[in-house]
Every structure is written in structure tokens, then in C-alpha cells.
Amino acid sequence: MSKKKVQKRLAIKGETSIDVPTDTIFFILTRLPVKSLLRFKSVSKAWNAIICDDEFTKIHHHQTKALGRKKLLVQRPTGYFNFRDLENPQLILMERQLFPLKRLQQCAEIMCSCDGLVLIKDHKSYNEYVLWNPSTTKYRVLELCPYLNLDNECPKACGLCNDSNLDDYKVIVICKLFYVVYSLNKGCWKRKQVSLVHFYQLLVIAIGGLALKVVYFGL
Incomplete structure (x- = not known):
């Protein structure tokens, strides 16, 4: 995602941060775990648009691979899904999410x-x-x-x-x-x-x- 594209989305309804550069916000978001991203989607419409963007998804995935984080998606008989970190099984990245x-x-x-x-x-x-x-x-x-x-x-x-x-x-x-x-x-x-x-x-x-x-x- 280009810097101009990020700036445009963060500028929706005056949501651009004065103190934090837009490219820094994007950089931080690409390095957050899935559970945090799902929570931060509700911060603003601009953040939600960035996190749901296909290009952001690709970059986030490449960052996850570079960090060597391996995840396991577990499907329960009840229909719920859990995301777990294989290197830290106690860390639940996403819990009880329905399709x-x-x-x-x-x-x-x-x-x-x-x-x-x-x-x-x-x-x-x-x-x-x-x-x-x-x-x-x-x-x-x-x-x-x-x-x-x-x-x-x-x-x-x-x-x-x-x-x-x-x-x-x-x-x-x-x-x-x-x-x-x-x-x-x-x-x-x-x-x-x-x-x-x-x-x-x-x-x-x-x-x-x-x-x-x-x-x-x-x-």
C-alpha cells in the first residue's frame, strides 16, 4: 500500500494523527498479531479500511512469515474457530470466532x-x-x-x-x-x-x- 493511499484513508473525517506519521502507523499495524488487528478495526473507519485492504493483508502475511510465527487454526465441533501460536501454545491469537x-x-x-x-x-x-x-x-x-x-x-x-x-x-x-x-x-x-x-x-x-x-x- 502506497504512502499516499495510507494518508488518504487516515485523513477520513480528520483522523490523521498529528503526532504520529501515517507511515509509522502503517508500519506498526503490519507487525501486530491477528487478535490485536481485529480489535483495532473498531478504532476508526480509516484503520478498519487499512486492515481490511488486500495489499495490507499481503504485507502483514509476509511480515508474519519473516518473523517465523507459525499459527494453527483449530475448528471446534461447535462451529467455533481458534487461532493459536504454535511456538507458544498458551497464546491464543483469536478465540471462539464463528465463520x-x-x-x-x-x-x-x-x-x-x-x-x-x-x-x-x-x-x-x-x-x-x-x-x-x-x-x-x-x-x-x-x-x-x-x-x-x-x-x-x-x-x-x-x-x-x-x-x-x-x-x-x-x-x-x-x-x-x-x-x-x-x-x-x-x-x-x-x-x-x-x-x-x-x-x-x-x-x-x-x-x-x-x-x-x-x-x-x-x-
Whole structure:
């Protein structure tokens, strides 16, 4: 996020600080834990706009990775989520947070994550996926995939990865004889055919912008 953009947002309704430079405020916010960011969203509309900004989210995530902080997202049977610091299990970064989309609060299933984004699936549906950022509580319901229907086999595996070349996030869902890829930038699904006859087990591994499929199969 550029300095001018930060200054513009902090200037909403005279919220610019006289004593603290705007770039200093931004610098401090990018280094705060998730629990603090969620609390500081209510300080002002300007702070909320900054914390919810996609570019700020990327910078905050890179700062977290640079500091070596590893976090664990725990889903409770009651539908609540907790964020914990793996290096300090007693430190709860976020506690008893419900998934913001009410109709999925009791049926949200964590599938995988990448760069702080979590792929959620409605466990009662074969075709409904949601990308969620627990840090900002923002989410995006993905368009229903036209290639997944009741006539197909249930998805065998799915993955989420970042395509750094295109600055895009992609969701991969693998079925028996084909797989589909969703582009967050384009907002659409593409189908790819595969030649395997039967899958015993699949695993999708995302490394940077590369999605690797580890497949055990029989013919």
C-alpha cells in the first residue's frame, strides 16, 4: 500500500494523527498479531479500511512469515474457530470466532490454506467453496463450478496455491477423471482432463505458485 493511499484513508473525517506519521502507523499495524488487528478495526473507519485492504493483508502475511510465527487454526465441533501460536501454545491469537457466513457456521469444513487464506467447503454440498481470511474476517463465496454435479464422482482432493507470476490465487479440485481450477482474479473455473482410471489416494501440495499432485492409483 502506497504512502499516499495510507494518508488518504487516515485523513477520513480528520483522523490523521498529528503526532504520529501515517507511515509509522502503517508500519506498526503490519507487525501486530491477528487478535490485536481485529480489535483495532473498531478504532476508526480509516484503520478498519487499512486492515481490511488486500495489499495490507499481503504485507502483514509476509511480515508474519519473516518473523517465523507459525499459527494453527483449530475448528471446534461447535462451529467455533481458534487461532493459536504454535511456538507458544498458551497464546491464543483469536478465540471462539464463528465463520462470518451464517448459513455455513455449522457446516463449514476446513480443506486447506495458503498465505493466510483458508479454503472452506460446505460439507453438505459437493459444489460450494469459500475463501476466508480469518485475520480480517473477509470471505468470498466462489462461483458454483459447472463441471461438478451429482453425476460425477465426489471430489477426491483439493488444494489452494498462489500463482506469483500472475498475482493470483487458484483453487484446484480433483475428481476421478478430471480436475478443475478456479482463478480468483478471473472468477471462473476451467476443466482439465486426466487419463487415470482409478484413484486410491490423492494429495495436493502447494509450493509457491506450483501445485503438485501426489497420486496413488490403479488401472
